[in-house]
Amino acid sequence: MAPRMAAFLHLFRSARSSSIQIRRAFSVSRKRTMLSTELTEAQVSALRANKDRLAQDLHHTCQWGYGIRWGDGHTDTGMQRLALSQEDKQVRDWFIATTKALGCRVIVDAMGNIFAVRPGRRANVPATFIGSHLDTQPTGGRYDGILGVLSGIETLKTLNDMGLETEGGVGVVNWTNEEGARFPISMVSSGVWAECIPLEKAHALKEVPTVASLPSAASAPESMKSALKKIDYLGSVPCSYKETPIAAHFELHIEQGPHLITAGQQVGVVTAVQAYRWFRLNIFGRDTHTGTTAFEHRADALYAFSRMMVQAREVAASHGCLASVGIIEAKPGSVNTVPGTVSFSLDIRGPKTELVEVVEAELRQDFDAIAAEEGKGIGKPCRVEWTLDFDxxxxxxHPDCIECVQQSAEAVATDAGIADPKSLVRTIMSGAGHDSVFTSKRVPTGMIFVPCKDGLSHHPEEFCSADDCARGASVIMQAVIRYDRKRFSA
Amino acid sequence: MAPRMAAFLHLFRSARSSSIQIRRAFSVSRKRTMLSTELTEAQVSALRANKDRLAQDLHHTCQWGYGIRWGDGHTDTGMQRLALSQEDKQVRDWFIATTKALGCRVIVDAMGNIFAVRPGRRANVPATFIGSHLDTQPTGGRYDGILGVLSGIETLKTLNDMGLETEGGVGVVNWTNEEGARFPISMVSSGVWAECIPLEKAHALKEVPTVASLPSAASAPESMKSALKKIDYLGSVPCSYKETPIAAHFELHIEQGPHLITAGQQVGVVTAVQAYRWFRLNIFGRDTHTGTTAFEHRADALYAFSRMMVQAREVAASHGCLASVGIIEAKPGSVNTVPGTVSFSLDIRGPKTELVEVVEAELRQDFDAIAAEEGKGIGKPCRVEWTLDFDxxxxxxHPDCIECVQQSAEAVATDAGIADPKSLVRTIMSGAGHDSVFTSKRVPTGMIFVPCKDGLSHHPEEFCSADDCARGASVIMQAVIRYDRKRFSA
Structure with missing residues (x-):
């Protein structure tokens, strides 16, 4: 048995044997038996999450808003928990009740962000946070966002069980509407907190009417503010990093890509997030009869769209970038009328901001050329308009956060018992945006990726094994402790 | 002055001078002063519609359901009069009141088709009909269908003014939901009348939820039967050519294409209608995250659609056919989710049934190949399903109808006073389906086309000049009289 494993088992056994007394002691007198800055390096490296408890808690929360069933198992469903829906309210209520029972102070701000803080030894210093989101895509899964928040809860539980006191507090934050699926700016609430998005703009966001699950959407789209009010999560605390400061932000997430799972690796130490821009485009052509209008007499906005979408992939790929269309609407929407108007979303991503700019510039030219060609036969070519929605x-x-995650990942990887545990850990870039993008603008931030099946996310079959979830939770727990030690050991 | 013109003027003047007395006489005692079979050929050739009255009546009916404004003139708007809407009820009520006032018997059948018959001299023979439809596309114009029905009303008025009696009766029929825009089978009610479409299937049709003007559509789509009931047009007469027989069916329509207007010609004698098939297609791919899923790991149903649509035009064009997509829906419909499902309509048309079959066969192969390629990187390629909605x-x-239309068109073309008036008339094939397609399956049928601006239809700016409308109405009136003479002169 490796020395680290022995230390871990010792720690774990003592934590377990005394957990009932500790929990009692904690809830009554907040007495704690260990201090983070007094642990040895080996003791930190031995910290582990409780796999079964984490899985149980995670799937427990998925009772609110479970989605499409894809298998026979109890938990073989996706999730459909749109931000500020009734299901979102239910899981939020659970989050508050659970964190309060674990001894946390809870703050809800004006964007409905929920900050739960387990106090540390020192008063008047901000806590180190674990954060992510409990909302999902309309056809999402059980891990994207949810695992991040639940790893925070699991961290609180483990720290309590062990009676481990930190210097600064340890916080868990649930950010509102990260997905941007219901209210069409993703990460909007961490964006307001970072003072990168004005509160008024966020409050005024109207829900997307294509999101089928919301009966209100089609008739009278609801604003984000009224939706917050309706579920009683319009907090009185201003939404700002100045009002609710945090010391650092760590986020655990499934990779949402195939690199870890393909390479058989366990943990991704995220060093960066790729650039992206979201656009809304409108193509204006001419409605005409499908049966009587020769191709050369058409200004078919949907045909122009099709050529644009084919072109977008080609151009993006040539620069190592991505271009995607998620939303499309063609009007007037009749079988025998050539659509005169098409609206669609365009999502361009790349490893560098400049690459995204290059792809955008090329596509603006190409789309204009495609539009000009469609309808030139009647002297009324299509025309295309771009609106930037999000940049x-x-x-x-932050290097400090990356370092804490790297050390923690390497420590947890030793459990595999292989000769070179570091080979199970890699640095990785995030393709998706996360609330960590906005927190990184104000405080040191780091992220951890764990593998997911087929690299699939935003899909009901999105899957991360209980082992991978627990490994990720162990890494983030250690990273938070390491960061706390780094802050206060100077 | 050409002899024909003189005859015309004579006839017209006498009709006009005596019109008030005739109308009075007609409405009181049904006394008529001339019989169709006793007219000379020159007298038939001199029959003309009243341009101003036709224009006035036509635009009068466009008060119910006028659509998008495109110019400053009083009548410079499109139409949005979906089948069985409140606006459709209003124009139907007008149609019945007007035809009854003109001395017609009116029948409403179980599909809401309205048959108005001006009795002829002989009882117990079916009438010769002028028919078309008063419903429009959601972004339609003032002429498609409407001109056809109004030319029938104008014919009734002119015959009454002249006191012209026919051997068989003269009927005008308004067919329900010709456009198929609200209830997604076009010409559905002439189809039921011809016993080509089962009544139950037609009654069960659900309105298309994308038709924005109907508040009921999004929440609980209405069935055709309940919509008929709601506006009180679910008639008690069974919908069948056996119950409401007609002798022949003539239809006047704008060309909806550029041939007449481009050639400076006045009348198209329609000899045939091209074949077409309507399909609904579903592409099944995989929802994934737009930011984290490399192109080679995607099964992007919308990208596959785009390639299919580009391919469809190429294949159709190579066979002298048309292929069009009017409706598309991509799910789940989120900016940062690659759509896993796309549904779309496909409308294939061609001059011969066999050509449409060839295009369909090629596209089935090509679409399968495109689907197979998208997603092959993950071993889960897209898959495409076809459903035939309409064939x-x-x-x-019918040669007799074509002959009547040809003779009438040539007679009316003499008004231009050019050396070769026949050059203003051409035979033509219809690109669009019309109720005449279904009537032709049961009774002799013919159609007349008049030019429309830019060949444009299914668009608010669809336009046919008052002169062209009147010329078309004169042709159809003559064609009906000629057909009546043909029937009873043997």
């Missing part, structure tokens, strides 16, 4: 430049995470 | 083989109109 997220590439982000580099 | 309309090519139709040849």
């Amino acid at each position: 997220s430049p590439a982000v580099d995470f | 309309s083989p090519a139709v040849d109109f």
Whole structure:
């Protein structure tokens, strides 16, 4: 048995044997038996999450808003928990009740962000946070966002069980509407907190009417503010990093890509997030009869769209970038009328901000050329308009956070018992945006990726094994402790 | 002055001078002063519609359901009069009141088709009909369908003014939901009348939820039967050519294409209707995250759709056919989720039934190949499913009807006073389906086309000049009289 394993088992056994007394002691007198800054390096490296408890808690929360069933198992469903829906309210209520029972102070701000803080030894210093989101895509899964928040809860539980006191507090934050699926700016609430998005703009966001699950959407789209009010999560605390400061932000997430799972690796130490821009485009052509209008007499906005989408992939790929269309609407929407108007979303991403700019510039030219060609036969060519909805430049995470995650990942990887455990850990870039993008603008931030099946996310079959979830939770727990020690050991 | 013109003026003047007395006489005692079979050929050739009255009536009916404004003039708007809407009820009520006032018997059948018959001299023989439809596309114009019905009303008025009696009766029919825009089978009610479409299937049709003007559509789509009931047009007469027989069916329509207007010609004698098939297609791929899923790991149903649509035009064009997509829906419909499902309509048309079949066969192969390629990187390629919604083989109109239309068109073309008036008339094939397609399956049928601006239809700016409308109405009136003479002169 490796010395580290022995230390871990010792720690774990003592934590377990005394957990009932400790929990009692904690809830009554907040007495704690160990201090983070007094642990040895080996003791930190031996910290582990409780796999079964984490899995149980995670799937427990998925009772609110479970989605499409894809298998026979009890938990073989996706999730459909749109931000500020009734299901979102239910899981939020659970989050508050659970964190309060674990001894946390809870703050809800004006964007409905929920900050739960387990106090540390020192008063008047901000806590180190674990954060992510409990909302999902309309056809999402059980791990994207949810695992991040639940790893925070699991961390609180483990620290309590062990009676481990930290210097600064340890916080868990649930950010509102990270997905941007219901209210169409993703990460909007961490964006307001970082003072990168004005509160008024966020409050005024109207829900997307194509999101089928919301009966209100089609008739009278609800604003984000009224939706917050309706579920009683419009907090009185201003939404700002100045009002609710945090010392650092760590986020655990499934990779949402195939690199870890393909390479058989366990943990991704995220060093950066790729750049992306979201656009809304409108193509204006001419409605005409499908049966009587020769191709050369058409200004078919949907045909122009099709050529644009084919072109977008080609151009993006040539620069190592991505271009995607998620939303499309063609009007007037009749079988025998050539659509005169098409609206669609365009999502361009790349490892560097400049690459995204290059792809955008090329596509603006190409789309104009495609539009000009469709309808030139009647002297009324199509025309295309771009609106930038969202611009997220590439982000580099903080070296201190990356270091804490790297050390923790390497420590946890030793459990595999292989000769070179570091080979199970890699640095990685995030393709998706996360709330960590906005927190990184104000405080040191780091992220951890764990593998997911087929690299699949935003899909009901999104899957991360209980082992991978627990490994990720162990890494983030250690990273938070390491960061606390780094802050207060000077 | 050409002899024909003199005859015309004579006839017209006498009709006009005596019109008040005739109308009075007609409405009181049904006394008529002339019989169709006793007219000379020159007298038939001199029959003309009243341009101003036709224009006035036509635009009068466009008060119910006028659509998008495109110019400053009083009548410079499109139409949005979806089948069985409140606006459709209003124009139907007008149609019945007007035809009854003109001395017609009116029948409403179980599909809401309205048959108005001006009795002829002989009882117990079916009438010769002028028919078309008063419903429009959601972004339609003032002429498609409407001109056809109004030319029938104008014919009734002119015959009454002149006191012209026919051997068989003269009927005008308004067919329900010709456009198929609200209830997604076009010409559905002439189809039921021809016993080509089962009544139950038609009654069960659900309105298309994308038709924005109907508040009921999004929440609980209405069935055709309940919509008929709601506006009180679910008639008690069974919908069948056996119950409401007609002797022949003539239809006046704008060309909806550029041939007449481009050639400076006045009348198209329609000899045939091209074949077409309507399909609904579903592409099944995989929802994934737009930011983290490399192109080679995607099964992007919308990208596959785009390639299919580009391919469809190429294949159709190579066979002298058309292929069009009017409706598309991509799910789940989120900016940062690659759509896993796309549904779309496909409308294939061609001059011969066999050509449409060839295009379909090629596209089935090509679409399968495109689907197989998208997603092969993950071993989960897209898959495409076809459903045939509607199959309309090519139709040849009846030689007798074509002959009547040809003679009438040539007679009316003499008004231009040019050396070769026949050069203003051409035979033409219809690109669009019309109720005449279904009537032709049961009774002799013919159609007349008049030019429309830019060949444009299914668009608010669809336009046919008052002169062209009147010329078309004169042709159809003559054609009906000629057909009546043909029937009873043997």
